[in-house]
Amino acid sequence: MNYSLPALRAFDAAAMQGSFRAAAATLSVTPTAISHHIRGLEDQLGVKLFERAGRDVVLTEDGRRLAESTAKAFGILDDAVQTLRRTSRKAVRLAAGPIFTARWLMPRLSDFWEAHSDIELEVVPSYQPGAIDQSGVDIVIRWERTASMPKDAIKLLELNPVAIASEEFMARFGAVESPKDLLGLPLLHQRDHWGWLDWFDAMGVRVPMPLRGPLFQDANALIRGATEGQGAIVGWLPLIDQDLREGRVVRLFDEQITPTHGYFVETGSGNRARRETENVMAWLQGAA
Template identity: 70%
Template sequence: MLPSLSALRAFESAARTGSFRAAAELLSVTPTAISHHIRGLEEQLGTKLFKRSGRDVVLTEDGQRLAETAVQAFGMLEDAVRALRRTTRRTVRIAAGPIFTARWLMPRISNFWEQHPGTGLEVVPTYQPGAQDRENVDIVIRWERISEMPEGAVKLLELSPVAIASEAFLTRFGPVETPADLLHMPLLHQRNHWGWLDWFSAMGVRVPDTLRGPVFEDANVLLRGAAEGQGVIVGWLPLIDQDLAEGRVVRLFGEDITPTHGYFLDVRKGSHMRRQTQLAIEWLTAQSTQADFARC
């Protein structure tokens, strides 16, 4: 007869953390409850599983053998439960960066509800859209260089870089006559300096020294800073079309740079089998096609 599941769970947590107190916090019970479970398990098995070492506990040889199997078994159970949750829930979780969510996804979100009223969308923020470390995320919207995307990736949107600032900034720091003039002006950066380095390279400007200026993760913050006259930024067409149309920022040059970056759809392993995920994928790609057509 197998020991109780709660006793085995208490043992596995204590073995993994090396502490009855840590196991208790993990399982939201008292250290005394963990101790009782372990003592009962040792009596039932007729062997010592732990020996004390100060405040911590150390596995015995028998305890080590049981721990290896217990950790593996509970890991398999957790994987199975996560898989079931993904296949039974009717909500699709999408991880996407804040500017894509605000500028591309939000203006289209009611269309998804109209087409698929029985499927929910949950959009979770991520500053690293390639990461897939969030539990139960079905789709990740990745922002990457077009040249570095793997073969077969689903492209949603191409982005072209342009230099933008506010009229107030130009009044204060201008005039800006050539791209090289920007090397001597306050520049704001997103994530790293590569956006500006790529832009200067495309404009034929040699950057003599390392670029300086504050770095921000959120592109919405950069747009706010540019609109308030804090510096010049690399904006991405077509995401900034509305900012330009409403005059919050202006283009400094008429550059026509071939798209360098894009947003791509990445489906978490196992999620593509769900009908709800397939509906979301089809909708996202259809919206992308319509947007491309509208720009033609």
Template identity: 30%
Template sequence: MRLPSLIALRTFEVAARRRNFTEAAQELSVTPGAVSRQIRLLEAELGVSLFDRTRNTVSLNENGRKLAATVSQAFDLLIRGADELRGQDDGPIHITCAPSIASHWLMRRLNQYAADNPDITLSLEATEQLTDLERGEATLAIRFTTADSPAQASERLFCETFFPVCSPAYLEQFGPFDAPRDLLKARLIHTHWRNAANLRLPGWDDWFAAYVGEAEPQAGGMRFGLIGHAIQGAVSGQGFALGTTALASDDIANGRLVVPFAERCRLRTPWEYRLAWSRKTTPAEKVRRLIDWLAAEARASAGPESEGEGGA
């Protein structure tokens, strides 16, 4: 018996799991047309159809469901075997996270860790797409999630709070800003990010409602889709942004941003950054050391706000 194409089988496994050729294409970093071609090649080789196709949708048929169960088990076995070897060799530790936390917090620390641990190879991918830790697509991932839905194998890095920040130059030119109401005259930088479940980040309307009452901020100002870009706008002197525990701490420590109200006037949120890994395997010793080191760095960045819960 001849084994079908492994590329076709891998494509089928992802398409069957995702139940969507477009999402499968995104996970595999190919086009939907390439996914469709691999599925048809596999169907031709096996002599059966695996999906029922309509004009706008595809769904597994009985043949597809049977093959999906077998292929999924086979790839799980391969992944577990690879994970066991990763725990024994000197292969790289692959880390994924969103671009904002990568550029504003993680990258500098990974550079420091790599310099202090020259025997360990680190690999960082900054992407908005979620990687599948259970299938070995990364060793560690920093996930932005809500406190009521943490990853099962993870450790909290930051509880997010939001507070006004600006550059020292902006404060000197347009200040002082001694009370929350003073920000009614400030140029504001807005963020309008929402996640897939339509949960959004706090905005200036929330901050003014909490600390100024019913007053509304002035119209105008810059708007960004990512909070990291808004914070960079504040660093460059464009006005006030709502900084966060994770993304603004280094700029504050280095004097690129100032916090006019110090520890006052901070919006607490259910959002948090968590460092996650696969539930199927215990992290190798070198991975555990990195987890502990990053957690300690997060506590040092956030101060008392990060104290409390440890691993999950």
């Protein structure tokens, strides 16, 4: 038996929205058309798919089983179409955190355009890019501890940690004479406590108790907190070079610490073979 694809699409939209009217708006048709499709599908299947609940509709048990299948099926179709669209447009989707995008990638975009004017780069904001996910991302830029990355990871950029704060912070709490003094002052953290823990370890300071202080996923918010005197942070050279030059923050010490964190690049196994993805990967490594 052949089932109408528009009817299945109408059912899928109604199942997700919980409303024929909302499904109609999603598909740019009338609520009557949605109702007609659902009624025809129920007649074909010989089961009831929805129960009325005021102005909304609720899936029956049979409806729930069908909805699980249509969601998967249309998801597969949508992914395939997006992949073909990106391939035909020579588009490459890159996921990266906001500070990397704003402070490293953005100043180099004109260079990328000159080298690869035929590639459309789509930058996807991601605070924790992690592994390749199901959203069609071709390349992921990861910010991680160097010690946590596998040996075969592709390192893009090493980051040198330095303790920084604002002049306002220094005026409020007084000069910081030694690294140990920071244990008693407000500290702000990026994602987890490892930035400060690695910094204290490199400076020879034993941390006697768990570190406290708010965690921020967005490093731009963290830097703003530091510039406004809310706390001291571990800043990462070279990403904070401009902040230091313009005096928004100052280094608390003249420390020279071996890089503890960095940006690493990864691609999905299926994406690596695409020429456009390989070209972007090569450009990123060359620019770094």
